[in-house]
Amino acid sequence: MTVPYSPDDREKVVAKLPAILRQELKVRAAELGVDIKDAVTEGVQAWRADDVERVPVDTTGGSSFSTYLPTGLYGEFKNDCKQRGIPFNQGIAQAIRLWLDTHHSPRRTAARPAWARRLIFGNQKGGVGKTATSSGVAQALAEAGNRVLLIDFDPQGHLTKQLGYELFDIESPSLAKHMLGEAKGELRELLVPIENGAFSGRLFMLPACKDAFLLDAKLATSRFVRIKETALEKALEPLEKEFDYIVVDCPPSLGYTMDTALYYCRTREGETSGLSGIFIPVLAEDSSADAYDMLYDQIQDLSVDMEVEISMLGFIVNMYDSRKGYIATSSLHSWKEIGDPPVVGVMPELKEQRESVRLKQPLLSYAPDCEQSEVMRAIARKVMS
Structure with a gap:
């Protein structure tokens, strides 16, 4: 069940993600007129709601990426990653990948x-x-x-x-x-x-x-x-x-x-x-x-x-x-x-x-x-x- 988080009450989240994934997120969010923090939030919520095993995302060569998640969601998401036995960086990468795969480019x-x-x-x-x-x-x-x-x-x-x-x-x-x-x-x-x-x-x-x-x-x-x-x-x-x-x-x-x-x-x-x-x-x-x-x-x-x-x-x-x-x-x-x-x-x-x-x-x-x-x-x- 999705928790109704306040969009104005957020905390900073820092992860290491590959440049390719960060850029794809940036471009897609711009195409759809969505703020990056809202896109990541949607991805995290969808990832938490569906606990199927996902294909790992290649995070090799990741560099710093920061955004803001609703207060409380960050800690819950980190606990979910721990329970599923994957690093936090991999979890956030999978959540972003999920959002990208379910929000297609209008130009395509x-x-x-x-x-x-x-x-x-x-x-x-x-x-x-x-x-x-x-x-x-x-x-x-x-x-x-x-x-x-x-x-x-x-x-x-x-x-x-x-x-x-x-x-x-x-x-x-x-x-x-x-x-x-x-x-x-x-x-x-x-x-x-x-x-x-x-x-x-x-x-x-x-x-x-x-x-x-x-x-x-x-x-x-x-x-x-x-x-x-x-x-x-x-x-x-x-x-x-x-x-x-x-x-x-x-x-x-x-x-x-x-x-x-x-x-x-x-x-x-x-x-x-x-x-x-x-x-x-x-x-x-x-x-x-x-x-x-x-x-x-x-x-x-x-x-x-x-x-x-x-x-x-x-x-x-x-x-x-x-x-x-x-x-x-x-x-x-x-x-x-x-x-x-x-x-x-x-x-x-x-x-x-x-x-x-x-x-x-x-x-x-x-x-x-x-x-x-x-x-x-x-x-x-x-x-x-």
């Missing part, structure tokens, strides 16, 4: 649109953070309950390698071969799941292939692709109904390959403007501004030539450090002054991103509480709003 059950929303991350300049931001935003979208496909469209394959996978070799099927009509089988057979934490089962990647270096030249001479700009869309079309978002990490190029990505993120007939489009990662320095001018011209030329609308969703100022002085701060101010597109995120230059790359782990599972992860989530929320 929402009706999927007729086609996936298409987000590309592009800039002609290399080293501005296209891979880091496309990967991080894709992780944040998946963490929030969406099915997301992350595509490594850069033949250098940084995204593929940073997530711990190998590039397809030149003789293997690949996205490039599907674009050129040279591949057998289905493209979905090439997808690999990113099985980490809060986005497990919802985030997939299409790895890069070394033959993509030849894609520009082959598109120029291919008889299979009558309209070059449509090649990426035709290849990905069979996958679109399986995902809520398709996120593309583009190459540092202004050639045909980039044209296919820009055409792919255009506003389609019947689609609201701004749902799909391009994010532009930049640095707080002058060379990024020069590169943006070239990309802007390419977007405008393609829009006119193909009679399409391509939404520029915003700048992401990457690796920002105000300690670098006037160049950094004045450049950030200049990006914000443009106004359209707006600056949608300022990514601080911190060690967590570099560490996650070195360890070949997704940032949001390696360091879910770091400032960079929070910026990725903020951008994802703007996408979903």
Whole structure:
């Protein structure tokens, strides 16, 4: 029987829980508009009311987690854990897991649109953070309950390698071969799941292939692709109904390959403007501004030539450090002054991103509480709003 506890009479509870579980609780509570302390209270009450033996939760590497339970419930719960022969940390982890399993993400059950929303991350300049931001935003979208496909469209394959996978070799099927009509089988057979934490089962990647270096030249001479700009869309079309978002990490190029990505993120007939489009990662320095001018011209030329609308969703100022002085701060101010597109995120230059790359782990599972992860989530929320 559940005891009627007063919601205003609470005591602090401290436990050690894995970062993945804490983050999943944080995201789910936010999605459902529930305070974390109320979610944990519901989980504890449900756990106490049902004394079935539960599957243990992996609490390895747990760190401090604190919340507030109604006064009296904490002591009773600790006694229950003792009677069931499990540590308190395991009990609270099981209670949270029970709440998560019985309070599903509203985004998982929402009706999927007729086609996936298409987000590309592009800039002609290399080293501005296209891979880091496309990967991080894709992780944040998946963490929030969406099915997301992350595509490594850069033949250098940084995204593929940073997530711990190998590039397809030149003789293997690949996205490039599907674009050129040279591949057998289905493209979905090439997808690999990113099985980490809060986005497990919802985030997939299409790895890069070394033959993509030849894609520009082959598109120029291919008889299979009558309209070059449509090649990426035709290849990905069979996958679109399986995902809520398709996120593309583009190459540092202004050639045909980039044209296919820009055409792919255009506003389609019947689609609201701004749902799909391009994010532009930049640095707080002058060379990024020069590169943006070239990309802007390419977007405008393609829009006119193909009679399409391509939404520029915003700048992401990457690796920002105000300690670098006037160049950094004045450049950030200049990006914000443009106004359209707006600056949608300022990514601080911190060690967590570099560490996650070195360890070949997704940032949001390696360091879910770091400032960079929070910026990725903020951008994802703007996408979903």
